[in-house]
Every structure is written in structure tokens, then in C-alpha cells.
Amino acid sequence: MEPRHAIAPMWVMAFLFGRSEIRDWRWASISNLQSPISKIWRSIMSETNPIPYAESELYRIRHSAAHVMAEAVLALFPEAKIAIGPPIEDGFYYDFDLGQENGKPRTFSEENLAQIEERMKELLKQNAPFEHSSMSIREAQAFFADQPYKLELIADLAAGKLDENGEATAVPASEVSIYKQRDFVDLCRGPHVKFTKQVKANAVKLLRTGGAYWRGNENNPQLQRIYGTAWHNKEELDEYLRLLEEAKARDHRRLGKQLGLFHISQLVGSGLPLWLPKGAVLRETLENFLRQAQLERGYLPVITPHIGKLDLYITSGHYPYYKASQYTPIDVDEEKFMLKPMNCPHHIEIYRSEARSYRDLPLRLAEFGTVYRYEQSGELTGLTRVRGFTVDDSHLFVTPDQLEEEFIGVVDLIQFVFQTMGFHDFRARLGTNDPSSDKYAGAPEMWAKGINAIRQAADKAGMNYTIEEGEAAFYGPKLDFIFRDVLKREWQLGTVQVDFLLPERFDLEYTGEDGQKHRPVMIHRAPFGSMERFVGILIEHFNGAFPLWLAPAQVMMVPIADRHNEYAHAVSRQLRAVGMRVQVDDSSDRMNKKIRNAQLQKIPYMLVVGDKEMENNAVAVRTRDEEDRGALPVAEFISHATTLITTKSMEL
């Protein structure tokens, strides 16, 4: 198993507790551990993170907890075959094969999980030592004769192919490392704690079960995985569980319903979100912000249709490469059309619509382009993983000479966008091709050229980044921006990609100063990534309490009694006239209830109006942070609020 597979795919959760070793491991592990890490990055790591997670006590605790859990499982299910059980971020897992039952793989039930946890805690308290030893390959093969997965691991170790963590090893092993507690023996590199009691029974909890393919390959048998978590002590465990609850409470699917932002209808289809009025306002506000930023940077808007002929995607290579994850082509009058999986082919056709000269370049075509991809049904999640989504897409057609400068310009735009959102905790990842895989198109020189261009531009822009093999797009390398939200979860957002391939495939050219035909280079980029996903992340990051400029409803007028309704409406008209988003709660609810409702909707300002305010042409300002600011003349409130809106302030 590769290191990155040990990490939650959607987002990576790390609850830090101020312990640097956790942070360190996570950041290091997200990049492929075999990949070179940039010097700058490495120096930052060594500065701030003295102990890598893999060398920390917590790592040993979790690794040991995994072994004891396997021991407990074997005590209750003696026929189980054990696979692997590594520590992961925030916990550990172990994979088991329970054999067949009525022709179907046996699985763990909820009750089993509780039984295993109970047995595990007993075993921990019995305080057995973890004993380290080694066996020759032959001895190990005899010892693990009835453990097929272990035999496979031993064979790989002996052949020098992969070690027990799935990492490539240089030399064939002549012996293997073994850890033993009581009569449970496991092939394992370690390290472990000295005694089982060092894993505190009240700081361990089994969390969930799930299917997992052996070695992460769906052609292999599916094993039963048990996830657990373990900490230094009960307090840390409780804090971790509390934060899990917190994350659940912030779930964008829950908040999206509660705040009326979006809806997913079974009849429309899975993964095809409907934007409700408030969600649409939020999204349009984001789009308009980026449109403006792009206009200022010389981008040109374009608009293209949602479908295109199949041939277009055959030429681009999208169809052959990603056939499985696309909607089936639509047959019309003997012609086949595809829902577009990407916007680039359409933008390329705009480039080709006229003869281009070097004077036209760079040509930056931008569109909020909606694309459709047939994601596997098990993959769909709220707004963050969908089948139809809108990319804040742009394609820059540039001369080779312009590549670096334009790339830097894009990186600068993305950083500007993130800063405006108040996203300060992010990092970059350079995704390169994996030479051993056939999923990447184009000549090796092209890849080298692209990777070099990104490195040079990123270095020049002073960016820190990690390099990850196998994370590229099929047509070229890319630089991804990964944001860490307030709950310390990582999300991949913006992306910049260098592409020498599609200009080749579509035979793009421009006339140079020398009168000759030349091939342009393309940069694909999207600061938000997908509007759906971005909004989903924003919801969770802000817990639904959006900054004033983004809030779908910025002000709720709260008239105290019916006789104040008219004044409340008059004030709301004034606010609307300056572009603010205002609602008036003229229901028969009492004032306290109106405030509560607005509070639950996380509306930034509640303007309470009663007799006093009416007399003085004022409003009593209350913020959603439960701050009663007292009365303010309407004009003064307007000037305060509009300033915060135009500066996109995080303050109220």
C-alpha cells in the first residue's frame, strides 16, 4: 500500500493538539515519501517539526494498538486471515479476510466491533511485552504457512520488490522482522511500544468497519478493514472525538439544507446539485469577484455550449483516456455528441477560429464552464464530489517565451483569490507523471519541459511546493493548491497545468515575428477549482457564517412590533438601494424569536427597530456574534457596512 492510500481521500483530517510530530508526518506523508521534497520545504519541516510522526510515541502507540486489535480479532475469529495494519493519521487500521459465508465474504457486524474493542482492552491491560526478533525467509514462510497475505508480503520482501508497507525496496531481504506479543506474531518492521499497557485502554476506540481491497487494487479480494484511533490518554481521545462531532456539525450537506443553499433531488439525479436562491447568490458573488479580478489581468470572457461532437474529444484524448467516467455519448441523426467533460477543447476551437499571430498572445480565454463526469455512485458526496460542476476555467495560449511569466501571473492570481477568501493556510503540490504508468500522453521531453517550466516559475515566485509523482493530468504536469481549513483538514482547490500536448493534437499555431508558424503552449488553470466543491468547502470552513460580502442575506430587519414594520421596510429599501441584501422579518413572531431565527440563519447583522429608532432614523445593530452594538443612524450603518463589503473584510 502506498503511503498516500493510508490517508482519507476526500480530505485529510489532522487534529493537532499542538503536537508538531503529527503535523510533520501528515505533511510529509501527503507527498509521496519516495519523492524528492524541495529544499525550502525540507528546511521548513526541519525547523518547525523536530520529530517526524513515524518516530513519535503516538505512532508506536497506534501501531501497537493495531497489533493488539488483530490479536483480539484472532481470539474471536480464529479462522481470520490477517493482512496489514499500519498506523495512519489520527489512528490505525487492520485488514482481515474472514472467509466466506453462504458464498459471500463474511463481514464484521456492529456487535463484533464492540466485542473486539472489549477484548482488545482486556489484552492491553494484561500488559504483555512486544518482542522484536527476526526470521529467515524460509522460517517465516513456514511460520505464516496458513496466512496467505503474509506469504505474499514475505515473497515480495524476498524478491526485493516491495516491503511490508508497500514501498519499493532496493535489495532482496534474507530475513524478515517479526514482532510478537503473547502468542500473536506479526510480520512487521515496527517500531512498537515496550508493553501493551503503554497503549491505554481508555484512550483507544474502534471507529468503523469498511471494505478495502488487498493492496488497494480492485482486482484483488476485498478485505474487511477495522479503523480505530488511539491517543496518549483519555483526554486526547475525548478531544479528538469532540472534534469529529464538530466536523459533523459543520457538514456542508447539513448546513446547506439548514441555510437553504442547495438541494439534491433524486429525480434530477445524484451528483447534480440544484442551487437554491441563497446558494446562487453566494456563488454568483464569488464568480463576479473572480470575473473582475480576471478582467483586470487581461482575461477575455468566452461562453461555450455544454455538449460537443465526440470527434472533438477523441482528438483531445479525453474520450479514450477517460471513457469510463464520462456520460455515454448522445446519438442524434447518426452523429454522436458528448456532454463536455472539460472545457479545453471548446476553448481550443475558439483559438483556432482565426489565424493567430504572436501579437495576439498571450490569449487568456475564461469561462465558468459546466462539465459533466460520470463519477462512480459510491463516490458522490454533497457538493464536494458531484457529476455536474462548474469550473472557473481558463486557458492561456502563450508563446514558449511567455510561459514562465504567464505561469507566475496565474500563481499570483490564485494567491490573491485565496488571500481575499481569508485562506492563509495553504501549500502547493507539483504533480508529475509516473513514467511507469501508461495513462500519460505525450513524449518524455514534453513532460520534462513542462515540469521544468513549473519549477522555474514556482521558484521564481518564491513558492514552496512538494513534488508528487503520478499526480499529473494526462496531458501535462500541474501545480495544485491545497488549502487547510479551520479544522485542519486539507482540500485540493486551485490548479495550474502546463500543456504541450493539446496544442500538438489540435495542430495549434501562430505566426511569429519571423513570419514562420510556431506552436503555442497552453496553461489550464482554475483558482476555485469547481464552484460546487469550493462552496462546499467554504460552508464548512466558515461553519455557514460567511464574511459579510459573501453572506446570502447580509441584514435581517427586526421590527419589535407591527407598528414598526413600515419603518423596517423603509430602511430595507435604503439598504437595497446601495446594493445590500436585506430581509424584513415582519412575521407575528416576537422580537426574541426573530433574533433567534436570524441567528440560526447566521445572518451577519440584525437591525432591531422600535419606537426609539423610528424617532431618530436609526437602527439598533446586533451582529451574529451576539454583540448588541446599540443604536446607529441609518446612514452611519450604511457607510460602515458598505465599506466592509467593498473591502471584502472578514470583520463585521
Added chain:
RNA sequence: GCCAGCUUAGCUCAGUCGGUAGAGCGACGCACUCGUAAUGCGUAGGUCAAGGGUUCGACUCCCUUAGCUGGCUCCA
């Protein structure tokens, strides 16, 4: 797509051993006109996800399907 769990009123959720359903919120109506997080009373609202089976009888047990949730795989 694979593994597991879940699906009861618009929302959040009860529902015992198989005897055909409840609460709170919301909606609507009436009264109250209130000064910084829930005024009171009343009314309506359900093919218990869908289909099939077992049974005298199914929300409850079994099967199939769909959707959702958590994993796995995938992710341009």
C-alpha cells in the same frame, strides 16, 4: 463499481415481543404587539423509500431495487 449500515410527517427523531403510527420544530389559524437566542392555544400534515415474499396479521421478519452515509477503488 465493491463492502457495510441507514431510509418513519417539510425538518430532527421516538416507535417494546409482529396486532396497520407518535413527539418537537416548521406550516396554517386565532389571541398577544412584545427591546436583543424559542408567547400561548388550536388545526392540518404519513402508500412507515419502492416492489415482492412469509404470516390470520408486517413500520417490525426475508428477498430485490433505489437513494443516502461510512470505507475501498477512481478522480482530467
